[in-house]
Amino acid sequence: MSVHVEARNVTKRFGPTVALNGAGIAIAEGETHALLGRNGAGKSTLVSILTGLQAPDEGEVLFSGEAAPALADRDAWRRRVACVYQKSTIIPTLTVAENLYLNRHQTSGRLIRWGALRRSARELLDRYGVDVDASALAGDLGVEQRQLVEIARALSFGARFIILDEPTAQLDGPAIERLFERMRALREQGVTMMYISHHLDEVYEICQSVTVFRDARHVVTRPVSELPHDELVAAMTGEATTAYQARSRTPGTSVAISATGLSLRDRYQDVALEVRAGELVGLAGSGSSGKVGLAETLVGLRRADTGTIVINGTAVKPGDVPSALGAGLGFVPQDRHHEGFVPLLSIAENATMPIAHKLGRFGTVFPSRRRARAVQMIEDLDIKTEGPDQPVGDLSGGNAQKVVLARALSDSPAALVVINPTAGVDVKAKQSLLGAVEDAVERGAGAVLVSDELDDLRICDRVLVMFHGRVVKDVPRGWSDPELVAVMEGMEE
16 A cells, blocks of 8 residues: 655754654555654644644655645645644634635636535535535534534545544544544545544544654554554553542532522523532533533533522522632633633633732732742643743643643632543543542532543542433442443433
8 A cells, every 4th residue: 555645754843842853654545544642742743744834844744755845835735635623723604615615716707606606515515425504604513513514625625635633522422433434434535544632442443553652753653453552552651551540538518519400491401410528520421411511501601591509508690600710619611722721821820810819919910929829730730831931822732721720720619610621631631630630529629520531430429421401310430331321322211
C-alpha cells in the first residue's frame, strides 16, 4: 500500500521550546491512522505543519511522494488536506449550504445563484451520506451534525486526507458509533484519515495503525492489532499506567445540594436529587437524557420551569449563576473554550476570579496575593506552565482544564458541579483532575459529576442514570459496564 502522507524528521521550535524534535509519521493511502500522545507531546504542532499553517524548521512533508505546496498557496493545501477540529469552525449564523461553499459561491455577474448553491450543497451532503438540511441554520445543528458538515466541506475541496482532532469529545455513545460508520464508509471510498484522541478504546475500534509521540519525539508506529493496551499506554507515558482507583469514604449527614420537582421543557421532567456533604454523585445518560441540562440548571445557567434548588442550606434564585455561587457552589462547565476561561487572561487572573474580592481592599486586587494563590493552585493541581502569568490560551487542553477546576475550587466550595471534566485530556491529566474532585469531596463538599466516560463515574459513591429526561435508576458503587450501559440505553430500569 502506497504512502499518502508523510512527515520526515520534522523539527519545530518556538523560542527555547522544542515542540517537535526529529519527529515523523507515515500514513498509508486509505487507512485510518491514530496519532496519540499526552498533552504537550507535539500532536497539535504536527497538525499545524500537515495543514500548512506553519513550516517546519527542519524536515519535510510529502503528499503521495510530492513535496508539500508553499504555505501561501492555500488552495493547494485545501486540495490535499483538511482538519476537523474539536472546536467547530462552522459559522452558526449562516446556513449549512453557505458554510459548505463559503467564499466559493456560484455567481451570475455580481449576484449569488442561491438556487444553484443549495442544489450543490444537497448533492454534496447526499454523496457523503450526511443527513442534514442544506437550508438549515448551522447554529441549530447538534455537535454531531456540525462535524459531519465540516467533513463534507473538507471533501468538497477535493482533499482525500482528513485530520480528525478529538471528534468524539462532545458526543455520546450512539453519536460516536454513527460517526464511526461514516468514517468506515469514507475509508471504503479511499479517504485517508489521521485520528487524534485520548480515548484508547476508540483507537482499537476505528484505526488500523497508530503512531505515538512523547516529549516532542516519535516513539513508535505499529499496526493497532499488534500493540497491546498496556504497551500503548507505556509508550504514551513512558511508564505503565493503571486505571484510576476510586477512594472509599463515608458521606456526612448535612445536605450540600438538593433539588425538588425540577422540570424544563424538552430537557427533563420532575427531577429530585439530594447530595450530602462529602458525597460524590454521578449523572449518566445519553446526549438526549437531560443530564447536562439538569447540571446547568443546578448552577443557574438554565432556569427550570418548575421546582426548587437549595445549595448548602440556601434556596437559590432560579436561573441565576451569582446566586448559586454566593451559596457556596463551584462549577466546571461542559465547554471550557466558551464558558471555562478567558484565553488572553493569565492563569492567576482566571483561577482567582471567584475570590478577587478577597485579594485586596476597596475594590482592588493585590497582585502579590493573587500570584501567591495562583502558585499554590498550580502546585496543587500540577499545572504544567511557565508560571502564573502565562495566558491560559497558551496551555494544552489538559492544563487549561486544570485551571478551570482550580477556579471552581478556589473558594473552598460546599457544593461542586462538574461536567465532562476529562473530555479531551490525556491519561495523566485525567488522574489529576479526578483526584482533585475527590480531594474536594473529602474536604466536605457535596459534588455532582456529569460524564460520558464510564471510567470517570467509577469514583462516584452512586450514579443517577437519566433516560429521556427522567432519573430512572440510582446505581450504587460497584456496577459493571454492561449493567450501567443497559440502564443508560433504556434496556433496564
